[in-house]
Amino acid sequence: MPLFQFHLPRLWLAAKTPIGEFARFLHDVAAFAGWRLGGLAALTVIAALAEGAGLLLLAPLLSMVGVGGGQAGKGDLWLAPLGLEGALALYVILVAAAALVIAARGDRVARLRLGYVDHLRRQLHEAVAGMEWRAFNRLAGAEVVNAVIGEAQRAANGLEFLLRSAGWAVEIPVLLAVALRLSPTMTGAALALGALSLALSRPLSRHAHRLGRQAVAGMQALHRDLSEDLAGMRVIRAIGLEAERARLFETRMRDVRADMIAFQRQSGWARAVTQGLAATAAAVAVWFAVRVLDMELAGTLVLMAAFARLLTTAQRIQDAWRIVLHALPAHAAVLDLLNRCRTDMVDSETPAASPPADLSHTAALTQGVRLDGVGIRYTPDGPWALSGIDTVVPARAVTTLVGRSGAGKSTLADLLLGLIEPDQGRMLIDGQPVAGGAARRSWRRRVGYVPQDSFLFRDSVRVNLAIACRANGGGDGDKRLWAALEQADAADFVRALPQGLDTMVGDRGALLSGGQRQRLALARALLSGPDVLILDEATSALDHESEQRILNVMQTLKASITIVLIAHRPSTVQFADHVIVLDAGRLVASGPWPVVKAASPHLAHLAMD
Template sequence: MAETLTTTPRAAGGRPGSAGRGGAPQRIDPRDRAQLAVAPVPLSRVAALFHPYRAQVAVVTLIIVATSVVSLAQPFLVKAVVDRALPRQDVRLLVWAVAGMLAVAAVTQLLGVVQTWMSAGVGQRVMHDLRIRVFGHLQGQSLGFFTRTRGGEVQSRLTNDVNGMQGVVTTTATSIASNVTTAVATIVAMVALSWRLSLLSLVVLPPAIWLTRRVALLRREITARQQARLADLNVQIEEGLSVSGIRLAKTLGTSRRNVERFAVTSGELVDLEMRSQLAGRWRMATMQIIFAAIPAAIYLAAGLPATSKGMTIGTLIAFTTLQAGIFRPLMGLLNVGAQWVSSMALFSRVFEYLDLRTDVPAPTDPVPLDPRDVRGEVRLEGVSYRYAGSSVDAVHDVSLVVPAGGSLALVGHTGSGKSTLAGLVARLHDPRAGRVTIDGVDLRDLEPETLAAIVGVVSQETYLVHASIRDNLLLARPDATEGQLWQALGAAQVADLVATLPDGLDTMVGSRGYRFSGGEQQRLAVARTLLRDPRVLVLDEATSALDNETERALQGALEELVRGRTTITIAHRLSTIASADEVAVLDDGQIVEVGRPAELAARSGGAFAALSTADPGPSSVPIPAPSPAPASGRCGHSVVTSSI
């Protein structure tokens, strides 16, 4: 199944089953048909979701039937009052009939409360189960899935579609059951009261329902357009009033155009709202005429000698009461097809995510490995990887060994495959050929939590959650003490800055860290990773947002911190690889040169020498001779540094 899904979120108010209670009739949405054509849903799979709550569903169904049957007693009680109690002055019968009316009202309302409570409870629990399953399944997807899928679409599946599925129980299923039961029971009661008037209703009702539905569908069409324009307005608000949107408008000078575009959309909404209100008024007028015409026809038939046949006033009142109540359930039943397709489309969209194959699956039989015992030897053995949709490998047949205590720099032009290799070491992707190991253990054989404890990553795209500095740091180590937090900040050369803030560690970083500059965000991310104390540290151009002075200070801190751990760094300046034991030059996803930095720099015409000449970064920072190897028997530190 393709992972790139292109369905669009539902407009607000488009939940299935909304017409089942007498609202506007529904047409089958072509998007729902298309969704089910691509990913059909077996009814057994939907039923399995409700299997744990089958007892509650059965009780809800019984309550719906009981409510419909009990409510039908009301017209017969009215008939008894009008035909017998009042003419005969039968006080006892009158009291019992009135008490029965109150009892019927009380019982039906109480049953309705219980039905709503139970059906809503089942719907919420099923929705809760699905939300957890979908969220957990998506957490296991590879990074590639999220780069190929729009973020808003993922959120829509997890919120709008899952929330809409609650309507299958609380609205669609209950309204269908209620409408069927009410319609059947009402027709039986009408025939029992007067089969002649029932035949008349069969003649009058169909055109009345058709006319009402025709007017209502006109309003639905206008409402659909109104919702589409409202969605456009919401997008303009989100894009125009977000931090990034305001920054873009001010730097490009598009504020006036944004306002004009917003005014046009808002004006169209005004026009659609006026048309919607007018269509709604026509619908109400049509229904009121029909509600007046049908009883009038019945009264006429009851008064004519040829059709009355001795009909009593009580029978006439009871019949008109029943006849008025059958209109809405019949209208609701006309929407069953649209409600069913809409509900199944919601399940289809959610199941589509649950059926996604995980590119980076957790091992079924993981290798037990204590992160504290890891030495940090990294091996890439014939590794190849190709991104989805590409016809060529991003890296091809790459073999490297980073001994514990050694350091390797990966250098190359943009797109040469450096970040791809770093992502393979962190298992953001799995190689399509070859394998990546740490201390001889294939990464695919490690639990994700174990691997995360061994390999720490700081990428060039810093992400800070909208919380305090403390909360961002504690993501890496929830049990860290205050001293450990400040120690990590100090190592990342950002402790002095945090100390000057009025709220210190409790300072809010803002949306995506906008409270701080790019370099400050980068250092906070470094502190967060260092706090985790991983044996393997991946720095994917982690110093790209830092100035030269701050970068040198951070590199000095890292030199002390990398001892005893494996650090993989990808940097944008060649000056950052001066202390690397070895350098591997990548070009088009393959290694073209490997050696010590000083040796490669001195090699005339070599790939690394050409990069050194093109990059002004190392001009003021000479590449020294390689540092001596660590002492024997000591846990090594491996640094993989990549540069353009």
């Protein structure tokens, strides 16, 4: 168990209130920082003691130089052997030591803040990457981006000011001890003033938390609209929605700006009022000390310095606390998203009844993939995307999935890819069941995939291809890359690019045509050395001649690779050795093309008869 782990009441941790959010924040910070909080606390105490000792030295120092008309007092005779020069040197040493310790503490606070934001972002990224596929598809990408980029940073800023306020809070007892030594009466008055200030600031604290919640909602809406604009810019321009979307975006920015201005305005007015009250209290304290208590000038000056420092520190704590309250909803949003993602992580699924078989071996399939009574739906009470599927994808053959839009072809492809666990039935690989997240991850290492909307990373052609080699544990030399490009009918156009393999492809491959992206995606899939290759309409953007060349490559590859094609073109379907026809999530027919064609009237609707 890490040091400084807070044992907070479960009721606090579960509460949907600012107290609950703060309790979860403390719990999360302590679990992350561990022993480092101990080192930070030690530095804080050392700095506070050094600063307090420096303040205590001021009164005898002032007396030694004749301020107030006196010499070192009776209680300060211990300074007499040091002399004025020695006492001044001691004062400088104490102040310099405190400054050095404060600098070291600031460095540690900054490191903790940066480490914490990385910690939150890393957790979110790992949780999202490990989600069960159906849950991942329900996840709003803009919410994830906002949490990783924005809310995690705000939560880390809250941590920084929490640590700073904790450091300042340690200074309060030391400063009070100095003030008590000089004037217990005045110190009691200062404590009463502090209690009054805390009572008056409670409404401001609640308002800061409300503004924090509004900021989270506003940033989520802003990111959502921006993501939709970027993804749908073609449609927006096609139907002339530019002005309308610009007005909506301006509204979102105005809402976010208003929340930020409101928080800054609140903080500024609170600071101004507090400083005014503090100045008034300091003036009254000096008058009372001189006129009523008849305190000597040196003591009065030190008391003024102590009170000024005390009031400044209290003001800093209040400002920092409002920033922490404003950041709590951001941390709560990160934790909420993290918990939802973790609930749907693959590893959180019910484990298989028996240890999963190791499906990551490199030997090619000998029997094929069998689907035994498979049923899949995307929500527990939703319709069945697939129902009662009993069929086989034969090994070392080309199988085509056919069906109208919504028939379940992509769902079946996701199942074969190992992304989805069947809700009913099972999938068997050469007779071995694939059950549980570990088995599906193992199986995915043997499957290559080319989607209809081919995705390329915003990098060079070389990098986009080489990542498949590295993932497969093989070399990524140019010879191997060019061999895959030749197979995918992509070598000629890559050679014609300005920098060849080192040409940048743009965001998601936007600098290439659809057909070029598809061919590069196919080359990448081949470089992964798959036992099963799944192509989801992967030749839809190719002309007839290019498609025929790709199909000829498939004909050669099927000697060692099991190939699954999702297709609508009659030429592609008729090319297959085995055809699976789906309709409304059910299996209509399966078998060789001539048999399926004769038995399935559904093909007439697909213009394939």
